[in-house]
Structures are given as structure tokens and as C-alpha cells.
Amino acid sequence: MKNISLRAGRFLTLGLVLTGLGLGSCKKDDTTTVYGNWTQDASISAPRSESVSFVINNVAYVGTGRNPAALSTNNVYGDFYALDPSKTGSGWSSVTPMPAAAGVRYGAAAFAINNKGYVCGGYGYVGTSTNITYLSDVWEFDPATSTGSTVGSWRKVANSLPTPLSGAVAGSIGNVGFVGCGFDGTGNTNIFYQFDGTTWRTLTNTYPGQPRSGAMSFVVNNQLYVVGGTNNNVATTDVYAYSTTSGWALKHYLRNVSNSTESYDYSAVSRSLGVGFTVNDKGYIAVGGSTLTTCYEYNYADDTWTLKNPFNGSARNNAVAFGIGNYGYVGLGYTGATRLNDFYRFAPNDAQQ
Template identity: 30%
Template structure:
């Protein structure tokens, strides 16, 4: 039986106006000296769920698929940046699923892989925002899997790692078709360095993709890798725990996790939620320019894993997720440079 710790990847966000100003109480006493504040945002209007996917096209964010403990979904919801509401769009034609992956290239969104409750999947679908319609593209060329990660860089999409009955570290590049009837193509690229993994976190900052942490046979991984698609090579960055004699990593604790989520704002990425030895709400900022991490105020909603996130108008949002049998539909905006509001 599949364990329902979700392992996704997503990146997205709600609108600048999608928030209302209900501050959250401090998540832990240790957060008192940290910078950053979380605010409640407009609730996701689909069914509560974890292990969904998200992507953004222009000023719109999209959330699709996901699951409760007993039900899986294939609906698609669009968040309107200007009007502050969610609209249900055309549903994914494939099987309902959780632990899939998604990314966007230009004006198209892509969703693929995952688990439908019986089988691991390798189908791959393109969403046309203008037509509000899906079309099936070339099946993912790697093995059918779930708990993979995905990202897009330079007009191409990438799916990596995951679980197909074994842990994986392979990487596959997708090139969209030149015309509507063209299914696109896949080619295998250099595998991620280090261990095989599932439920890692992937993000892109200033055109550079990264894969961070994850789970390997119950072991929490503590590495971070960047990808150069032109050179087709991965470079290991500093470990995400205190492993050197230098001082920069003295306070590194609790960065590593799986099934967390990330939001990119400006030149930084913010890693939050997920699972380490237990559910975690700690939030860390990564600065690729100097390969350093800084702890920020912890996520102030209920602890969860399998959340999705997105960024619109340089504002980062985290929503949905699962904690045991409790699935979430609420959303939070993170203000990374704001003082924390204490409502106790």
C-alpha cells in the first residue's frame, strides 16, 4: 500500500490583492527574533487536499490534482490576480492523481506523472490557457513514477527523481512541439548528483534550477544541487547542515526536509513546510548569490506537508496540504521582510 506522505513540487502564488490582513500568532517562541510575517490569504475554493500541483501563467495561478486520504482529484482551479477569486476551469482529462508534477512554459501549463491509487503514471498533458483546454503530449519518457520534481528553464521543461518502485535520480528534458499538433519530445540528461531521492524540492532563481534535500529509503538528505542545462551538468552547493569549521553554517538546523514547498521572490527562494523527523513549519531563505541560508519566521498556519506554492507579482503564497488525515484548503502569504505580528 502506498504511503501517503506526499512529495511534490510546485511553484506558484496568489495575487497581491488576494490577501486579507488577519495576522497569525507566532508558531514557536524561537520565532520571536526572526524576520518575516505570514498573513491569511484567500482560501483555495476547490476541495481541501494535499499533494496537488501548481503552475503560473502570466497573472494567473493554477492548482490541480491532489488527494485526501480516500479521494483523488483532477479538477483545475485558476486564481485571478486582479479580482481575488478562484474559477474552476477544464479538468485534466487523465486519471485523478496525487504526487504529480507541473511546470509552465510560456503560455502553456504542463502536468504529468503521479499516482492514481493503483498505478504509477507517465502520461503528460498540456493546458492551453487561452482555449481553456487540455491536450495529451508525448508520454514522459522515463519510468512511470510519483514524488518526482519538475521545473522549466530556457523554454524547456524538466522532470527528475521520484519513485517507480525504486528511488530515482534520472533527469529528462521536454521540448514543446512547434505546432499545436506536435506532441513534443523527451531526451535524457545528466542525472542529479548525490543520492537517489523522492519528494525533494526544486526551484528556479534567476534562470538557474536547483534540487534540494528529499528522502532516500527513509534517510533525510542534506544536499543542494544546481543545474546548468547548456553544459548538462550538476554542481553541488554547500550542505544544508553544520558541516564545516566556518561560522556561516553554525545555525543551520532544520533546513533539510521532504515534501516541503518553495516560493521565489526576487533573488531569493523561501523553503517552508514539509516533513523531517516530524511535520515542520520552519522557513529558510536561500541566497544563490552567496550560497547561504537564513532562517525566517516559521510558517504560521497549521503544520503540513504536500502544500503547493506560487508567486505572482513577486508575492509568495503557500496553500493546501495535509497533516495526517487532516487536509487543508487555506492559504497564506509570506512577507519576508515584515516584522512578525503577535496576536496573542
């Protein structure tokens, strides 16, 4: 178990007043026990970064991406793998890859609705083309049907994204998927789209944050949270939550704030190219920022961030993450010029072993 003094949290005004009056507890240890147990899990066969993930019926699906940095069709992927944590020791298994017509891609966005997964846009090679391009096409994966001897089948969705997007964020609320922000081929954008399984529509409630790429997202309490990222190489430190009933709401900034009404320091949470995931009713942000291994837990009930034990693998950018049951999973990505294939399982409320 690790004891670390927390710096990302609120400073309670009442506590300061009581201390000033001599009513605070004497010689209280100012360290706080930090929880979260990271254990290495099964690895995927081919190292890669900028992949996508989605979860259907407690089975995770991971695919696409690239390795190494030098681009060619041989180094960009369209294959997919599945992990069923309920099958102890089963590891990752191959499922039907994206079809030849879909080409290969990285930097795509993905979500799951109606027991199907959707891979949207990205940057890659279409069909047999040798010219890499920004993509707007959308492909649907159905794990309930099979293609030959492999699990699952793909079909191209008739309606593409309204604009090409790479490095976007995505998530689903109920039976509606959302994709937004990212790079559209000319610059960063802050447009968001929603998809009901058939049709894409631009959100009528415009995302109020700056254009950005490299942001992170998770869904808790039926709200999609968009966290951090960069715009023109400058960190964006706002956090917005989207509700289908009330639109966008600004949450606490990822910076040091002190004024007449509140005081908190969440600057350590700020990053880009990290991962976001959900376990039960909490959101999590981890890795990213080139050298970060830190992990933070978000509580929507009081809009606070709490430090968890650090990620136990190598620091990395452009990893993937997902939550199943009581665990989160983080893996793949790159550190320096090295692409990675390892995964780690995260138990948020356990002590590090």
C-alpha cells in the same frame, strides 16, 4: 515583529578572530530581526494534498491531489482552479478540469513553459480503470483557449515521460521544463528529464545526488535547485543547482559543517515533503517534515540560508507553493489525517503583523 536568535547561518571566522583579540563590539545583542509576513488568503473549495501548481502570466493554477487517505476514484481529483492576485478579492475560480481520458491523480509533477502548463505522471486512475497505477503520461493546459463555458483546454502530449514518476520535483528554465527524482514504481530514482514542448530527453549531465523522493525545488538565477528529500527513510542533506550551460553544482549541505575552510549550520533547513518557491531573486523552503512550520530564504549570490518568520498556518506535508510578483503562496497539504484547503500569502521582507 519577531526577534529570534538565528542558528542557521555561517559562523564568520574573521568575527571570531576579532573577538578573540578584544576588537569585537562590546555587549552586542546577538539576536537578529527575522522578517516575513504571512497572511491568510483565499481557500480552495475542496481540501487535498499532493496536488500540483504552475504559474502562467502571473496567474496560478492548482489541481489534482487526493482526500482522504483511503483511496478510491471518488477521493482522487483531476479538477483545477485559478488564482489571479491582481483581481483583489476574486479568490479561486474553477477552470477546465483534466479530461476523462486523463483520469485522476496525485503526486504528479508540473511546470509551465511557452505560456502553457504541463502535468506529468503521478499516481492514480487512468480513464475508467479502477486499478491505481504509477503514471507517465503528460497533459498540456492552455489557458488561452476555452472548453465550453470554462477557461482553458487540455491535450495529451504525444510523448510521455520515459518512466513513470510520482513525488518528483519539477521546474522550468526559459522554455525548457525539467522533471526528476521521485519514485518510479520500484524505488526512488535520481534520473532527470527535460522537455522542450515536444520531446523528452534524459539529461546528459547526470544528477549527482542520491535517488530520493519528497525533495523540493525552485528556480533562481536561471538555475534549478533540488533540495533535501529522503532515500530509504534517511534524510538527504545535499543541495544541487542545475545550469543549462554548466550542469550540476553542489551547494552547501543542509547540516552542521565545521572544517579548516568553512563553518556553518544549515541542519534546520533539512526536510522532506515541504515546498519550494521563488519570489524575485530568492528561493524559499517551507513546512514539511511532518511538524515543521519553519521557512528559510536562499540567496544564490553567496549560497546562504536565512531564517524567515514561520508559516502562520498548521504544519503540513505535501502542500503546494508558488510565487507571483513580490509574494509567495503556500497552501493545501495534510496534517495528521486531515487534508487542508487553506492558503497563506507570504511577503518575505515585511515584519509579521
